[in-house]
Ligand SMILES: O=C(CO)[C@@H](O)[C@H](O)COP(=O)(O)O
């Protein structure tokens with residue numbers, strides 16, 4: 001497994017898109033080493049968000065800070081989009097196991113681009129769905145809300161699920177959590193085995209996003 005930054009990964013889904021570069025710089029300056037980028041196609045999930053051109057626009061400032069661009073593809077047939085995001089500067093590309101019958105192929109495409117692959121499971125997907133994929137990905141992301149929107153409450157059943165996921169994954173991949181992560185939920189996720197903590201609204205909707213980043217990082221054990 002390649003070296004992967006652990007700790008809090010701010011999700012720009014909740015940032016002010018009119019000031020996107022500035023908002024990314026704010027959390028990079030606070031110490032973020034992963035910037036999470038949510039891509040939604042209006043099919044796999046109802047909303048439509050951003051695509052490779054926006055990724056390309058922010059990637060240089062992320063790389064200049066020594067950080068990585070973490071692209072979460074909530075799109076049907078993600079294998080159609082891997083090339084574009086890899087070329088746009090994505091460092092890690094995460095594909096939903098539910099989004100294609102060819103998830104192993106999509107992971108292979110990501111690796112062939114020299115990028116880091118990850119696989120994502122929704123709340124309703126059992127951890128066993130990644131059993132045949134753990135050895136070909138760097139990260140397994142466990143959705144702790146249903147995908148599609150920021151600002152939803154953390155699903156408490158996720159803690160027990162993370163325990164089952166950690167038992168399956170062991171040290172073969174990092175475990176990332178995404179959805180409802182804040183200073184209250186990050187600690188229990190860390191205790192259950194998570195090492196990468198995506199947080200959107202808890203950072204960008206806070207009065208002081210930098211303070212919020214530090215509070216969540218401390219709660220996660222990366223303060
Ligand atoms: O993938 C998603 C939503 O589908 C996330 O990455 C959100 O951006 C998380 O937002 P918060 O729950 O932290 O507000």
Ligand SMILES: [Fe+2]
Pocket residue numbers: 011036037038072178198
């Ligand atoms: Fe996400």
